[in-house]
Amino acid sequence: MRADALRTRKRLLDAAAEMFAEHGAEVSVAEIAERAGIGKGTVFRHFATKEDLIAAIVGGLLDDLIAAAVARCGATDPTAALREFMTYGVDRLADNQALCDVASGSVRHPDVQAGVARLGEAAQALVDRACVRADVTGRDVVLLMTGVYQAAAPLRDVEPELWRRYLGLLFVGLLDPTNPCAE
Structure with missing residues (x-):
């Protein structure tokens, strides 16, 4: 070129x-x-296509999130590792509306969908080790991260860290109350 x-x-x-x-x-x-x-x-x-352009932009962002999940898979405290990953993920989403759109599935490009699927699998590996409810999936985690950001977004200018409070509330709901390691 x-x-x-x-x-x-x-x-x-x-x-x-x-x-x-x-x-x-x-x-x-x-x-x-x-x-x-x-x-x-x-x-x-x-x-x-515009979707090809989106894929070029968000591919690296998805790879970053996947790497963040994979890096935490061997943690000695898997529940804390899941929370750290979710915190990292929502922080990344707070900086990038397109990443939110992609993670929630609104972009239909095959490369993007493959990246989101890999992200869900990486999150699933964390979920499998964490002391969370049995019905929680990696896909749930990815979608809930976008939900946390979206819930706090209207107040972002006045309370830019509000998403952290919402993530804390949500994370308590993911924990398995019957498992002593969830305390």
């Missing part, structure tokens, strides 16, 4: 990452192109 094309692609990816983080997956290609200082046609020369 030519040097000028590489610079254009970088501007496009940077603009898309910012726009998706701020406004979610619903942001238009025209808005992204405008922020990047390029035409819509240029966007489509680099990415055949």
Whole structure:
């Protein structure tokens, strides 16, 4: 790829990452192109569809969340590890609306869906070791993380850390009260 094309692609990816983080997956290609200082046609020369662009942006974010889950799988306190993962995940979601959209399943790109499935599997590995209710799944954890963020989002400007309180309340509900390690 030519040097000028590489610079254009970088501007496009940077603009898309910012726009998706701020406004979610619903942001238009025209808005992204405008922020990047390029035409819509240029966007489509680099990415055949808007979903391909979203996949390029959020793929790394999903990989980061998966790595965070995997890194905690061998923890000596698996319940604390699950809580740490969920805290890390909601913190990442709070910085990126598109990641919320993706984690909740609203983006149908095959690469994104595969990434979300891998994230659910990584979360399941944590759930399997933690002292949580038997009906909790990795997919539940991923969706609940987005729910915690969405519940606190309306007050984000006044109480940016409110999601932490909500996550604490939610986590208590995930614990298995019959298991002594959940105390």
